[in-house]
Amino acid sequence: MCKRSFKYNKMKNFFLILISALFLFSCKENTEKQPEPKKSENGSIFVLDSKWQNQDGKEIQLKELKGKNLVVVMIFTSCTTACPLLVADMQKVESKIDPKKLKETTMLLVSIDPENDTPEVLKAYAKQRNMDGEPWLFLRSDKESVRELANVLAVKYKKISPIVFSHSNIISVFNKDGVMVNQVEGTVNAEEVAKTINGLN
Template sequence: MRLQTLAIALAASFLCFAPARAHDHAHMMQMEAAQPLSGASLYNLASHWTDQDGKAIDLKSLRGRPVVVAMAYTSCKGICPLIVANMVAVENAAKAKNLNDVRFAFFSLDSKVDTPAKLKAYATERGLDPAQWSLYHGDEKAVRDLAAALGVRYRPDGQGGFDHSAAISLLNAQGEIVFQKLDAKLDTDEFVGKIESLAKK
């Protein structure tokens, strides 16, 4: 209940954004991330999602193992491909250390365009391993609530896409944020070290 209340309050703050200007490709905007919720599990959020196979899921279905989480969208030509590339780099480095019990979750910011079928095609095009990766579609409320909980700020860019912060988060088995990178400059070794620390607990 506490998590839901705080998430709703943070989400409401997005409404205060001024209307977005047309997207400037010369300086792909990386919006400053808000502070994520701390000391509470994201799995307490009551939002509902659908995975790339069209299966309805609750966030708590991810419970039980470390999860690397990001919010992006499939038609993004700016920061999103780098976010996914960083996640793949973490995946490969984790596998090299036999850290195979890790999930990777891509939550779309684009409720209108990123249908489960679109997400599945996106995963196939990029060779994302379905044994470790899940891509999720949610309605606008689900997106707002999760973005607020993760500290991800986003807004329409005026051209059908979104300006958004480039956060990649690591959740522990209980769904609590234990590490977060808030820009595109990801130190893979550092991130994998955090996963390794969870594996030793």
């Protein structure tokens, strides 16, 4: 009777150890499978080799922005609903960035409607909102390049009429190496975004 009880207890302990080990392994797997922050291949937005035009009609590549922190949003100038709110959020963020950090920062607005948002249109839009000149930069490109950048930023958009798009409301922050360090969607806490910028090297 004692021998049977001993064998039973030994087997019971073995199964308890086995179950505990499987549980720990399962927890480790779940931890390792947590999604990583959204970022471009190689960790930097500057690996994208697409060509863009700014509001002055000058052709540039994103890698030319390296060396400055970036606050990025995607809009279209004929938008009368979400985009004006996004632009206002960007202006609030800009106003709360430390003046020294602001010199090291580019506030970037990218058009999702390159067909209608020509450099001339972007220039007029910027002037109308007192966003012409540093740290503000407006960019447009071909549809493929815009879609590629939108994928990196996790911005979804869809054309629902010749001049209207539905799109995500996301502001993304990149450090001087083009690596995403923060991203906010919907209602933006300008102080929080500015704090991220102020804390970067």
